[in-house]
Amino acid sequence: MATGKASSSDGEGPEVETSVTYYRLEEVAKRNSSKEIWLVIHGRVYDVTRFLEEHPGGEEVLLEQAGIDASESFEDVGHSSDAREMLKQYYIGDVHPCDLKTDSGKDPLKNNSCKSCWSLWVLPILGAVLLGFLYRYYTSESRSS
Numbered sequence: 714m715a716t717g718k719a720s721s722s723d724g725e726g727p728e729v730e731t732s733v734t735y736y737r738l739e740e741v742a743k744r745n746s747s748k749e750i751w752l753v754i755h756g757r758v759y760d761v762t763r764f765l766e767e768h769p770g771g772e773e774v775l776l777e778q779a780g781i782d783a784s785e786s787f788e789d790v791g792h793s794s795d796a797r798e799m800l801k802q803y804y805i806g807d808v809h810p811c812d813l814k815t816d817s818g819k820d821p822l823k824n825n826s827c828k829s830c831w832s833l834w835v836l837p838i839l840g841a842v843l844l845g846f847l848y849r850y851y852t853s854e855s856r857s858s
């Protein structure tokens with residue numbers, strides 16, 4: 714879990730500070746039992762545990778989507794605007810930016826873009842060392858001949 718600050722201001726009065734809690738998909742995936750159900754809809758994380766029995770579509774469908782991205786299923790049903798309003802009550806945070814789907818359509822769990830890419834700095838260093846050796850080799854060759 715990570716917390717980030719997001720500030721908003723409507724142009725009137727003092728600026729309001731709101732903090733956003735970020736959740737990794739791994740964490741959401743753990744909440745997949747009837748004791749605790751979290752799901753993701755459009756990059757936002759919802760704790761629907763207390764909504765299970767109240768859901769007009771039944772608890773079964775929510776259990777099926779537990780711990781995963783339910784955006785598609787949620788949209789497929791064609792939920793009303795009332796249902797969308799209800800989402801706010803169960804909102805607990807956002808999906809961590811590292812886990813958001815990329816344009817290339819990669820599996821977000823396998824999205825490595827946030828891990829430091831060692832090849833980015835190791836390869837140029839190896840190249841520089843190699844060039845240094847070559848330079849020394851050729852300059853010593855030309856001196857001895």
Ligand code: HEM
Binds near residue numbers: 774793797799
């Ligand atoms: C926090 C998330 C959700 C909320 C607040 C919510 C809310 C609602 C509400 C208020 C309805 C009544 C119909 C309407 O107003 O649209 C409904 C129906 C339904 N929902 Fe959800 N829902 C949620 C998530 C889901 C998910 C993830 C599924 C997955 C398939 C789902 C499947 C259904 C189905 C099948 C119905 C019945 C539709 C019908 O009878 O026509 N819901 N939901």
